[in-house]
Amino acid sequence: MTVRTRFAPSPTGYLHVGGARTALFSWLYARKHGGKFVLRIEDTDLERSTEESVNAILEGMTWLGLEYDEGPFYQTHRFERYNEVIGELMEKGLAYRCNCSRERLDDLRERAMKRKEKPRYDGHCKSLHVDPDEPHVIRFRNPESGTVVVDDLIRGRVAFNNEELDDLIIRRTDGSPTYNLTVVVDDMDMEITHVIRGDDHLNNTPRQINILRALGKKSPIYGHVPMILGDDGARLSKRHGAVSVMQYREEGFLPEALLNYLVRLGWSHGDQEIFSIDEMIELFDIDQVNKAASSFNTEKLLWLNQHYIKADDPKRIAHLLSPHMGNLGIDPTEGPDLVDVAKAQQERAKTLVEMADISAFCYLDFEAFDEKAAKKHLRPAAREPLEKMREALEGLQDWTPEALHERVQQVSETLEVKMGKVAQPLRVAIVGRAASPGIDVTLQLVGKEATLRRIDMALEFIRQREAQA
């Protein structure tokens, strides 16, 4: 049997991390077993579905590299097929027309709640004849007794009593099919073998199995993955910051970091934290996924992101960094090679946005020195070291880290001070802040011209300070 899994989002918003993880698990399962991964867009809710959402979901999947083998299939293109199946159920007496008014239904629900019972449709129209020409919905005739057992890959055996279920609507008054019918038909037609989806669907599963049975089909294997909560343990929502996958890209995250974070949320392989895509495919197993919901922890994602930034090829980092430099109004071709910058900053940034921020000095003069840094390092005592450095650098032709390092060292030896006494003021002078890569590399990236100009700025700053004192 060839494994076939699917991801079936409804296009009512962007791709969020919960959906992305479900898609990842589904994708991994298919990849692991040499199967196919199908993408299906569940857009039968014509009111809420939008094309922008479809595009946002597709974009998110592409960014994460979760490529699908078939699809995207759109449910709105398959209404004819759904009606065919509904017709089949009608013919076999497994579905019936119902013209109960909303008022009657609301009343029914209210009374059941009052009696402390689960609200269920009472089957009022089950044995009545409803004229096909008058407005009506079609309901599925759910078995009245017996149990439905779901052997869930993650939850284990879960049993439901048919008494708890009611005759659900499978076609609306406007003729459109409803979710529980379309999933069943699609999973059946697309020959989905493993349905891996969010556990908010666990309660729907027995209904779907019943429809499948009525159609004389075997049900697929289910795996209901728990949901993801926000940092605070509450349900993930917009107030938790980035929940949209694409927003993580904008915030400077690497797709492999998000993927690695997501795969470890609810799943583990011993003590291993870092997984390449190939390792995930090899080691992941859906039945080892935790049953409990887990909280999204941005701190750990940040750590993983830094790990991947550190480990990646500087050329790729530079490539990904480029647009973030652009966001700061910097054209990276007008200055040092961005690859060298990336190489110098790889160990210093948790995100590409942060890397762009701490690298801007390589391309642009800053407006002002960081207040704290200037106060501490651009003081009168720094004037002499800076003047000496300026002299030492002005005549330097060989602007390489080695030569630069030597000059800084020479100046500190001449002045008989520790290297920090020279390097720190110099750093603040040319970077504007107190932190940067090694002073030699920093000098190299800034370049001779800007270095001398900025040292002069710093000296002027110190002079003014002396004048004020």
Added chain:
RNA sequence: GCUCCCUUCGUCUAGUGGUCUAGGACGCUGGCCUCUCACGCCGGUAACAGGGGUUCGAGUCCCCUAGGGAGUACCA
């Protein structure tokens, strides 16, 4: 309300009856390294929701309680 699901450090998790005075990771924190920041290295902090059973022995099996979550739509 009713049905279903869940419960190990703050967070992600290991743990499938004895090797658990509960391991790893993030975070936080002490130190080392050091021209700054970061990286790296060494150390510390912190958990089996509560209560009953079963068993020679329970984080691990069963029951109850509590607390979370989902569903209960002519949404998906």
